[in-house]
Amino acid sequence: GFALANAGEQSTTGLEIDATWSPIDPLTLTFAGTFLDPLYDSFPNSTVGDLSGQKPSGISETSIATSATYTFLIGDNWDAFVRADYAYESEVQVLDNIPGFTREVNLFNASAGFETANGWGVQVWGRNIFNDEHLLSVFPGVAQEGSVNGYPNQPATYGITIRKTF
16 A cells, blocks of 8 residues: 555564365365465554554455366367355454455356367357455555545456467
């Protein structure tokens, strides 16, 4: 944020986990997790008052990303897959100097596709399938005292991708 450009001291402790597991040959499962405890150790002169001892905005305490991908053959020579992934970020205040705006992320994506032996591929996909809505960022309005602007995340999106590998 604009008001926090000269922050005092901040520390973060936590744990990060990253794992991939294939319980059977065509199935791959992934998990990544970050568990943090961020803290302003000392920030007495912020533009919104003394933030010492408080949690910084924008840093989720829990972030998880997981996926499952299943690959298989269609016929003798078409490689195919089905994939789903999920991303979660625990609720956090978006910006220190604009209270009241929080975000929690719950994104689910899925895709399925195949590639032929001669390099043609077709993929059907959906992103943010359950239309999770959250703010990516907020900021004070320029030349409009008291106004707040923000950037929302992408809405549910679906598509088909056709490609040729040479």
